[in-house]
Amino acid sequence: MQDQPVISVQDVGMTYRSRDGLENQVLQGCNFDVASGEFVSIVGQSGSGKTTLLKIISGLVKNTAGEVQVRGRDVNEALHDIAMVFQSPVLLPWRNNLDNVMLPMEFRKRATRQSREYGLELLDLVGLGDKAKKYSYELSGGMQQRVAICRALVSHPEILLMDEPFGALDAMTRDSMNIELQRIWQETKRSVLFVTHSIPEAVWLGDRVVVVGDRPGRIIADIKVDLPRLRTKEHRYSDDFARYVAQVESLIGVSGAIS
Amino acid sequence: MSQAMPVESTMRVGAASPEKSPEVAPQRRQGQSVPVGVVNAVKAVVGVVGVLALWELAVLLLRLPEYLMVGPLSAVQEFFARPEYFMENAFITVQEALAGFALGTALGVLCGAVLYYIPAMRHFLYPTLIAIDTIPKVALAPLFIVWFGFGFESKAFVAMAIAFFPLVINTFDGLSSVPNELKELARINRAGRWMQMTKIEFIYALPSIFSGAKISISLAVGGAVVGEFIAGSSGLGYVILLANSQVDLPSMFAAFMVLAAISLIFFFLISVLAQRLLPWRNYSK
Ligand SMILES: Nc1ncnc2c1ncn2[C@@H]1O[C@H](COP(=O)(O)OP(=O)(O)OP(=O)(O)O)[C@@H](O)[C@H]1O
Ligand SMILES: [Mg+2]
Numbered sequence: 001m002q003d004q005p006v007i008s009v010q011d012v013g014m015t016y017r018s019r020d021g022l023e024n025q026v027l028q029g030c031n032f033d034v035a036s037g038e039f040v041s042i043v044g045q046s047g048s049g050k051t052t053l054l055k056i057i058s059g060l061v062k063n064t065a066g067e068v069q070v071r072g073r074d075v076n077e078a079l080h081d082i083a084m085v086f087q088s089p090v091l092l093p094w095r096n097n098l099d100n101v102m103l104p105m106e107f108r109k110r111a112t113r114q115s116r117e118y119g120l121e122l123l124d125l126v127g128l129g130d131k132a133k134k135y136s137y138e139l140s141g142g143m144q145q146r147v148a149i150c151r152a153l154v155s156h157p158e159i160l161l162m163d164e165p166f167g168a169l170d171a172m173t174r175d176s177m178n179i180e181l182q183r184i185w186q187e188t189k190r191s192v193l194f195v196t197h198s199i200p201e202a203v204w205l206g207d208r209v210v211v212v213g214d215r216p217g218r219i220i221a222d223i224k225v226d227l228p229r230l231r232t233k234e235h236r237y238s239d240d241f242a243r244y245v246a247q248v249e250s251l252i253g254v255s256g257a258i259s
Numbered sequence: 260m261s262q263a264m265p266v267e268s269t270m271r272v273g274a275a276s277p278e279k280s281p282e283v284a285p286q287r288r289q290g291q292s293v294p295v296g297v298v299n300a301v302k303a304v305v306g307v308v309g310v311l312a313l314w315e316l317a318v319l320l321l322r323l324p325e326y327l328m329v330g331p332l333s334a335v336q337e338f339f340a341r342p343e344y345f346m347e348n349a350f351i352t353v354q355e356a357l358a359g360f361a362l363g364t365a366l367g368v369l370c371g372a373v374l375y376y377i378p379a380m381r382h383f384l385y386p387t388l389i390a391i392d393t394i395p396k397v398a399l400a401p402l403f404i405v406w407f408g409f410g411f412e413s414k415a416f417v418a419m420a421i422a423f424f425p426l427v428i429n430t431f432d433g434l435s436s437v438p439n440e441l442k443e444l445a446r447i448n449r450a451g452r453w454m455q456m457t458k459i460e461f462i463y464a465l466p467s468i469f470s471g472a473k474i475s476i477s478l479a480v481g482g483a484v485v486g487e488f489i490a491g492s493s494g495l496g497y498v499i500l501l502a503n504s505q506v507d508l509p510s511m512f513a514a515f516m517v518l519a520a521i522s523l524i525f526f527f528l529i530s531v532l533a534q535r536l537l538p539w540r541n542y543s544k
Contacts, residue, residue, distance in 0.1 A: 060443055084447055086440040093539035094462060106458060107450035135539065155448065 005033035006071060006158055006191045007057060013065030013216075014052055026052050028216040030066070034159075039185055039192045041206030043199055045252060049217030050195045054161045057193065058082050070159065083152035085162040089144040091136040091151075097123065098132040101150045108155065115154065122150040125184060142173040146180065153188060160190045164197060174198075175233070178205055182230060199252075203244045204231060211251045221251050326506045334512035345498065349517050352494040355411060355483035356521075359418020360476055366419070367426025367475070368468060374427070375434040388427065396421040397485045404490045414486030414494070421482035422475035429471030433464025466540040469533040476529060477522040484518065 014027040026049040034040050044050050055061040057068055059075040059082070068075045070082065083104070091100045101119040105111040123129050126146040128139075136144050145165055152160055165181075166174045178201055185192055196202050202209045206225050213220035225244055227235055235241050315330035317323075325333075338345055374381045374388075400417045407413040437460050445455040487496025495514045502510035533540070 055443075058443075058447055060446060082447060084443065086443075088438075088440065090438050090440040090444070092441075092459065092462075094537070103458070104444070104448040107445060107448035107454055137539070151444075 004072060006036050006038075007034040007193070008069045008072075009033070009053075009057070009066070010069070011066035012053070012056060012063050012068060014049065014056060014061070015064045025216040027056075027063075028065075028218050030212075030217070030219050032210055032219055032222055034191050034193060036158075037189050037191055039194065039205055039207045041202035041209045042193060042195045042212060043197070043202045043209060043248060043252065044212030044217065045214050046197070048212045048214045050212055051163055053212070053217070054084070054163050054193065054195060057159075058084055058161055081158040083155060083157035083160055085145075085148055085152045085160065085165045087164040087167045089136070089141075089148035091144055091147055093136060096133050096135055097128065097139070097147045100136065100147055101154050104151060104155045110155075118156075119150065119154050122153050123147070125187060126150060126180065140173070141169055142177055145169065145177065149181070149184065153184075153190070158191060160192045162192065162194045164195055166201070167197060174201070179233070181205065186230065199245050199248045200236065200241075203227075203241060203248065204236060209244070209248055211248060213252075221248075223247065325508060327508075329508045329512055331512070331516075333509045334516055337509035338513040338516065345495075345513060345517050348493055348495050348498045348514075349521060351411075352480065352483050352487065352496065352518075353521060355414040355486065355494065356418050356476075356480040356525075358411075358415040359420075359482055360422045360472075360479035362415070363419040363422030363475060363479065364426050364472060367423045367471070368430045370423075371427045371430025372434065375431050388424075392424045396482065400485055400489050403486070409490045409492070413490060414483045417486040418479040418482035422479040425471040425474040425478070426468065429467045429474075430464060433467030434460055436467065437463045465537055466533070469529065469537070473526055473529050473533075476525040480518060480522050480525070 009030055009032050012027060012030040013025070016024045016026055018024065030053065032040075042050050042053070052061065056063045057070075057075065075082075091097070092103070095103070098116070098119055101122060102111050102116060105115045105119075120129065120132055123132050126149060128143060128146055128150075131139065131143065136147065139147065145168075149165070166177050169177060182205060194202070194205060196205075199209075203225055204227075209221075209223045209225060210219055211221040211223070212218070223244065227238075227240060227244075311331045315332055318328055318330040323329075370388075374385060396417065399420055400413075403413040403416045403420070407416055441459050441463075442455070445459065450458070483494065484496035484499070487494040488500055491497035491500070495518055498514045499511055502508070502514065
């Protein structure tokens with residue numbers, strides 16, 4: 001059981017068909033696994049199909065080729081085990097932060113007193129315990145995204161999919177959110193698939209960095225990051241770290257082309 | 260970090276989103292809202308009084324005869340000469356307008372929701388609705404009189420026909436503005452249709468629906484008046500027509516003022532209601 005991957009992506013391909021019959025092959029022959037409790041970063045050029053890949057794994061979009069399994073079951077039966085964090089927090093402005101965190105439980109008709117307590121615990125975990133009754137407009141962008149992460153975790157998902165969750169944050173907030181996320185991940189022991197445009201972020205957070213190539217999107221590299229856990233800020237300045245970043249950069253062929 | 264990715268980090272700083280500054284917003288709201296409201300009200304009153312004074316002055320200076328133009332003072336005098344006459348007729352117009360507005364709002368929201376949730380209906384009906392919307396609704400008034408007679412109903416229906424469309428469009432737009440991520444969140448958590456509608460979509464659409472209602476309420480008052488023009492034996496529209504036949508401009512202008520007051524009061528009430536029910540609406544994108 002321990003050896004079975006949590007997520008297994010096998011030969012997944014995706015072709016969007018537009019109304020006028022034009023086909024747009026976005027993904028082709030993607031293969032990778034995510035082990036239990038693993039943190040996998042995904043990087044790739046804009047438009048290479050990273051969001052599409054996450055949507056396929058979450059069951060929001062049906063892949064046109066290959067198979068995605070979650071703990072050996074087809075994704076569409078496993079939806080309950082998956083949660084998603086988007087680029088923008090999209091909190092409901094008429095709900096306070098705790099009620100926003102509870103929204104998935106209400107959707108699942110499982111909003112009990114225990115789940116509410118767990119929601120509060122999660123807010124505590126991200127340092128927002130005292131902001132439970134506040135509204136999102138009273139929070140900074142980084143705090144809002146932390147609430148969104150709590151909202152994703154409240155249903156005890158095995159798998160956390162994150163699509164550029166810190167893309168809208170400034171550099172400093174982003175760094176502290178990275179440290180925060182590593183801590184949350186360590187304490188909650190989820191498997192995380194983390195899409196980002198920042199290669200240093202991908203390397204610093206990931207046990208592995210999956211590099212998605214362009215047109216059609218396919219996996220051009222799957223790099224194991226052998227840096228110690230827990231990682232600290234100082235790791236960002238180590239030679240090993242720089243080497244990993246350089247390796248990924250050369251794979252994507254960046255010269256500032258990612259954005 | 261900055262060593263490793265000079266290009267990126269500068270980019271990130273540049274791309275720092277102009278997110279609503281969270282600390283400032285609530286403070287500004289508490290600290291300034293009352294004075295700002297008062298100042299705005301004072302400005303508005305000064306504006307109204309100024310315009311009325313200019314109007315009075317122009318009528319005086321140009322020595323306009325009373326059968327061509329009267330100043331606001333004589334309109335006010337006329338009103339207070341027989342207030343019950345104006346108020347009784349105003350009450351009738353208000354009833355017609357409110358009935359039409361209520362019906363138009365209910366049908367408009369329903370119709371907007373149907374268009375949004377049933378794509379087939381949207382494809383078939385949206386163009387038709389837009390086409391119908393281009394017909395001046397007052398042109399339909401004679402038809403309503405044929406259908407509903409000369410009484411209260413025909414005027415209420417004219418008011419309804421006019422009040423209806425802004426609500427269809429605003430309900431539809433409001434529902435369409437729900438961020439995709441929220442719908443995906445609902446789907447990932449297997450929320451039922453009804454759950455998604457009541458917990459997210461309808462609430463999200465409310466600010467837009469309220470803006471529609473603000474437009475509709477004065478349209479409904481106008482619709483009722485037009486109905487009274489065509490087939491009225493009471494109401495402010497009738498007052499205006501009667502005054503017209505008697506070249507009684509003070510009465511006419513008194514009726515105009517009462518009409519303006521009615522629309523303003525309703526507009527204000529809806530705004531207050533929106534503020535009470537949806538205090539969060541200023542903070543949603
Ligand atoms: N619903 C859709 N219908 C048709 N084409 C789509 C759809 N969603 C995405 N695409 C196309 O798929 C390609 C990949 O899109 P996707 O959003 O997955 O890229 P991405 O790697 O997430 O890009 P970014 O880094 O900019 O977010 C793009 O060319 C896009 O136009
Ligand atoms: Mg994307």
